Amino acid sequence: MTHLRTRAVHAGQHPDAASGAIATPITQTTAFGYGTLERGAAIFAGEAPGYRYSRFGNPTVAALESKMANLEGAQAAVAFASGTAATSSVLLGLLSPGDEIVFLGPLYGGTEGLFRQMGERFGIRVVDATQLGLATCLTPATRMVWVETLTNPSLRVHDLTEVAALAKAHGVLTVADNTFCTPWLVRPLEHGIDLVMHSMTKYLGGHGDAxxxxVAGSAALIAPVRKTGLGHVGGNLSPQEAFLFLRGIKTLPLRMAAHCEGAAAVAHFLAQHPAVQVVHYPGLASHPQHALAQRLLQGGFGGMVAFELVRNERAAAAAVLNRLQLFTQxxxxGDVDSLACxxxxxxHSVVSAAVRAYNGITEGLIRLSVGIEHPDDLIADLGQALTQVV
Ligand SMILES: Cc1ncc(COP(=O)(O)O)c(C=O)c1O
Structure with a gap:
């Protein structure tokens, strides 16, 4: 199974030994009978394989973890009830008071909010290296560097190889949030990044229903994240949701191809529209990091597009957004349906106005998640909405 498209279908999953069922069964149970006291003791001591309680592990969830470890080229993975649970489990599992976390922004607003609030309460210094650059911001206390493979919402690209090499030279762990790209476009571990995380809520699930x-990486790094995130925080994914992700990932490559095709068409349309000041899409030659994106991303430039109106004000954004028919606000x-916000x-209402300003998150900026509908229909919808502000 060398091709990612084949692995997306088969990795981690086998016909059920008892029934022959091809779809991985939803093992809907809290506890697992272990038969004898001796076997129970061995499972609890980690000396025998076996499940004991679904907070610590469950066969449906394990199939998903195995599939995602395979797709990201990792030794191990651990699934959580949300992307945010994954992020907080990485922080709680790997950082201690006195450590520093450095990030290259802009980040998803919820992630930055989580860093800052958790940092303040638990004595972890949070450093935004977006303006000063990573090299300037690493100190002996830096323990972790956090990047998003495509940033939200300005679709900036980070040179993962450079970030990983610089951090490694300082003995610092790197984490890449690969939610926007998915392993179909880039696999951060191949660039030297230590851990990759996803909000599976987005493209991996793909249908807006789970x-x-x-988090995926080496077995040594996943172990403390699993122990803290599942054992202590109890952020485990339910087997029902795991089933939906297993099903969604099977069509990830096909969906990503359609998202990328649609987003490229939409970006080109917006780029020539008189009501639009600037389009952020790494597939456009005008994107400041187009060359880096071409090197880093394989198979397309993602399904997200952001654009700023010439009339750069909230009322103009509202006029466009409130007229859209196919894009749901x-x-x-990452859903099959197109969304706009x-x-x-x-x-980004939770981050400060100053952070919004230097990350280009203006009042006239609109973000599109381009679905898998026909691009011509999406372009027609945007065209009629933009007539409001020409
Ligand atoms: C890039 C990114 N990371 C993490 C998250 C958080 O994921 P979740 O909503 O599944 O907690 C989001 C949510 O929008 C996101 O866009």
């Missing part, structure tokens, strides 16, 4: 997160992304008043 919330989940996952909502904050999630106003980051300044939604996803």
């Amino acid at each position: 919330t989940g997160g996952i 909502a904050v999630s992304l 106003h980051p300044a008043s939604t996803t």
